[in-house]
Amino acid sequence: MIKAGILGGGQLGRMLLQQAANYHVETYVLENDETCPAAHLCHHFVKGDIRDYDTVYQFGKKVDVLTIEIESVNLEALEQLEKEGVKVYPKPAALRIIKNKIIQKEFYKEQEIPTSPFVILQNKAALREQAAFLPAVQKLGEGGYDGKGVELMHTTADFEKGFDAPSVLEKMVNLEKEIAVMVAVSPSGETALFPPVEMVFDPRLNLLDFQLSPAHLQEKTFWKAEAIALKLVKALQSPGLFAVELFVDKNGEVLVNETAPRVHNSGHHTIEAHITSQYDMLWRILLALPLGNTDALLPSALVNLIGEEGHSGPVYYEGLEEVLKMDKVYVHLYGKKQTKPGRKMGHVTILGNDRIDLVHKATRVKQALKVKTAE
Structure with a gap:
């Protein structure tokens, strides 16, 4: 074994x-x-x-x-x-590239992978010299996750909340939508791509709010996104499962935001919505088995369950029974006993053929199911 x-x-x-x-x-x-x-x-x-x-x-x-x-x-x-x-898996060499946002952005530039213009900063003093580069997004080189380690810089007044540490300042994209493509690479070099998903973020927490699969894209944008994701992952030269997050700008251009070298929030829906889930796919890679079929069984929406503001302590899921009564809705609770504001506590996947109905149900789930503390 x-x-x-x-x-x-x-x-x-x-x-x-x-x-x-x-x-x-x-x-x-x-x-x-x-x-x-x-x-x-x-x-x-x-x-x-x-x-x-x-x-x-x-x-x-x-x-x-x-x-x-x-x-x-x-x-x-x-x-x-x-x-x-x-x-x-992933190989340490690939992980070294991805782990640091500065090295990651430089890698994209070296490999001629489209990404937003950027400046490398060593401290807060260097940040204050970048007024002409605004609007931009500052990302810590290391240590950021789930929206932490990221600050939006619209004006010079925002410099005060900037990081006094090595970081990358990225030019803000004139955004149409954010998408993600999961790419699987077997030890023998075989590849498989999951269809792109469309992500909608909570602007307050900078966390994924809800997600739709498949992404609503023009055909040329779809093929461009898949080609860029595949080129990027092949350049890493490593078996593994990779989530490539991308921006689609107002002109239809596709730019890489960042890459995660592991199973990812943007792939949770595959558990119910796809023939092979991202988790099954990673086991196939780890055990050197054939890669699975990535086709969708049905379109889907995904809602993250996030700890409510003002609630820190033993968790209570308000509205859980109401959501469990909904048709083609699957609740995943992560088993975390303590909640706090902004903490990921679970997710809900919704299946259906109609995109409007998926958005409607996702909204219902968000309104009904709240992560609070036990009374």
Whole structure:
């Protein structure tokens, strides 16, 4: 039996482990919190810091293949494990490119992958010299996730909230829509693409609000998005599953925003809506099995369940029964016992042939199902 390790035990690890039950695999999870969403679903749970060299190295020696569910892992340990014969997917070299937003943007430029113009900054003083570059978006080089580590810079007054650390300042795009393409790469180099999805973001939290699949695109934009995503992922030269987030501007141009080297929020809908889910696909990659069929069974919408403002403490899902009565609606709760404002606590997938009905149901779910604290 193949031994597979996952660095990180959040909701992505949880859903990956739920799919692992269908395969002949022994699972290991490394995570600091023994009450994390993935802890009770693996065969072997190891409590430890995924950023610590010795901890990751010793954990990796227990397994045949190793993957991640978050980028903030110790790369040096992964590089050493790879040298010693452990299969690490994605490869540490690819993870090193993606982990740092500065290196990631420079990689796009080197590979002639279309992306918005950018400036590299070392500190807040350098930011104040970029008035002529506005409007722009500042992103921390490392440490950002789920909307954290990102600041919008519309005017020079916004410089005060800027980061005093190495970062990238990207020219703001005249945006038509945001889309994402999931790309799978097998150890033998075989590739498969999931159809592009369309993302709508909460401007306050800078988190995904809801998502529609497939994305509503002109045919030439569809093919352009897929071609760019495939070129980018092939340039990384690594097996794995990659989520390529892209902007479509008002002129129909497609620009890469950023890439995630793992299962991703933009692929949650595939659990019910596609022949092969993103989680099933990653197991096929990790176990060197044939890639699955990425066709959709039905169009879908996805709603993130986010902790409400003013609610921190033991979680209570208000309106859960109402949503569970809805037809072709699937609720996924991540098993997090504590909620706080802006925390991802679950998601809801909605299936249906009619796009207007999907948007209507997504709105109903958002209005009905609230993540609050228990009274």
